[in-house]
Amino acid sequence: MIAADPGLMTFITVFVLAAFVGYEVVSKVPSILHTPLMSGSNAIHGIILVGTMLVLGQAHGPAQLTLGFLAVVLATLNVVGGFVVTDRMLHMFKAKPDRKPAADADARGKTDPGTGSSTGTGTGTPS
Amino acid sequence: MSRATATDLVYLVAIVGFILALKGLSSPKRARLGNLVGAGGMLVAVAWTFSLPVVYSHTRNLVLIILAIAIGTVIGIPAARLVKMTAMPQMVAIFNGVGGGAAALVSVTEFISVPGKSLAIYKICEILFGVLVGSVSLAGSTIAFAKLQELMTGRPITYPAQQPINAAIGLAIVALLVVTVVTASTTVLVIVLVLSLVLGAIFVLPIGGADTPVLISLLNAFTGLAVAASGFTLNSTLLIVAGTLVGASGTLLTRMMSQAMGRSLPNILFSAFGSVVTASGEGPDAEGRSVRAGTADDIGVLLAYARKVAIIPGYGLAVAQAQHTARELADALAARGVEVYYAIHPVAGRMPGHMNVLLAEANVPYDQLEEMDDANQDMATTDVALVVGANDTVNPAAKNTPGSPIFGMPIINADLATNIVFLKRSMRPGFAGIDNELLYDPKTTMLFGDAKDSLSKLVAAVKTA
Structure with missing residues (x-):
């Protein structure tokens, strides 16, 4: 059956490589960032929204339409909630006295207050 | 394409x-x-x-x-x-x-x-x-x-x-x-x-x-x-x-x-x-043990004449939004020449890094924040451990009581300080739902109330002491 679907092997390869990337990319995280990182990665698996759109786009009959609709609502909640909550958490880090990164962290805080949440909003704007 | x-x-x-x-x-x-x-x-x-x-x-x-x-x-x-x-x-x-x-x-x-x-x-x-x-x-x-x-x-x-x-x-x-x-x-x-x-x-x-x-x-x-x-x-x-x-x-x-x-x-x-099941019935009963409650003035004097004070924040500080008042107290003490540091437990509050986030918001200087291991080294030479709305993260049961649900969790060793002051709303146990021996310790003074109110009173008491 694997021979019938050569794409499967490619997907498995991608899966394994992605697992290594995911592991490596967060290998060193200070404990103060554990919660924002958890929240940020929570937002990223909101990509299931794309999957739910594909499913609802092709859904037929009341059962599929209902399940698909519910799935899109839930996935949207995951995406917008995830990014907005993370941004609010990280907002707390913007003013850090007596520390080198303070300068640019501060500058960022001043130039884009609120853009984080509006980006979150933006996820829904295609509608 | x-x-x-x-x-x-x-x-x-x-x-x-x-x-x-x-x-x-x-x-x-x-x-x-x-x-x-x-x-x-x-x-x-x-x-x-x-x-x-x-x-x-x-x-x-x-x-x-x-x-x-x-x-x-x-x-x-x-x-x-x-x-x-x-x-x-x-x-x-x-x-x-x-x-x-x-x-x-x-x-x-x-x-x-x-x-x-x-x-x-x-x-x-x-x-x-x-x-x-x-x-x-x-x-x-x-x-x-x-x-x-x-x-x-x-x-x-x-x-x-x-x-x-x-x-x-x-x-x-x-x-x-x-x-x-x-x-x-x-x-x-x-x-x-x-x-x-x-x-x-x-x-x-x-x-x-x-x-x-x-x-x-x-x-x-x-x-x-x-x-x-x-x-x-x-x-x-x-x-x-x-x-x-x-x-x-x-x-x-x-x-x-x-x-x-x-x-x-x-x-x-x-x-x-x-x-x-066995662990929750653990420990001596609260009956017969007394708790010493102090006034803000007494505690203010204790703090004002200490050489070294550790502030140990917990969830109660977060709930009361008392981070700015905590900083005021630290500043008032520092103005009197008292050495102040914050002992930060990595999982104090309800998420890791919670306290760092709150204190950063109150512009607490970074060099005053001590991670748990450093804080524990300093604790034996600390005159007053001021526990603000924390409980489980200073509970000695984590060290002393095998079978306790939190046994094995590293804690801030507030029990090693010369005096311990708890700012707490009530005698209610912490989030882990277990009793804290330390509240009954003879070295311990309790100040009941909302963390923010209590801290404000302490600031006033320290200034007049």
């Missing part, structure tokens, strides 16, 4: 955005930018998906998609914006849970959209994995949310024959998975879905409130894997990569968080199974 190639390229851009987001979130300097890059990747991927014929070809379905996204946005943004900072962990839990639910629904819908037994066996396996893991994540996150929101008790919930019952449900699911693969029956799949929800709930019930952040991180990784499974089902590299990134990084993060608590993950997940 064909549309398919363009789609792959756009999705690749989104994937790169997600990897950069995780990378950025690992450093304090780039964390906020990282999150924005991730949101940008998400926006690009979702916007492009609207240009795909499979999404827009049926007008009715397209309208439903837009409506569903609008509903999710209208609910999600206010919920995320208005929630108090102290309630953030449960918001992460619930947003994680709905993601798992969405992944499970995608798998179920794919299953019923293909007639009869025409699905390849490996396709059914992918679908089952998505349903199982997504449902466990949804139910588990919901229970975690209820615990943190105090809709139900934060204590471990146990019932007779817990392990045999849980094992039986687990085995039943395994058997039904096999049945589904063989028969491709929708009815059996629905039973698997329901039992997976039950499994997720009973998996989380015995886990104590204090361990919930680690649990949420684990469930976050679960949702990532469920999304990756949906990616296999839908033949979407984007979903596979993004889901797997979260699954892998979430697993590592879960390990790092449990290490910060000085405990192994199996210990956190399964220790309440069986052990808690």
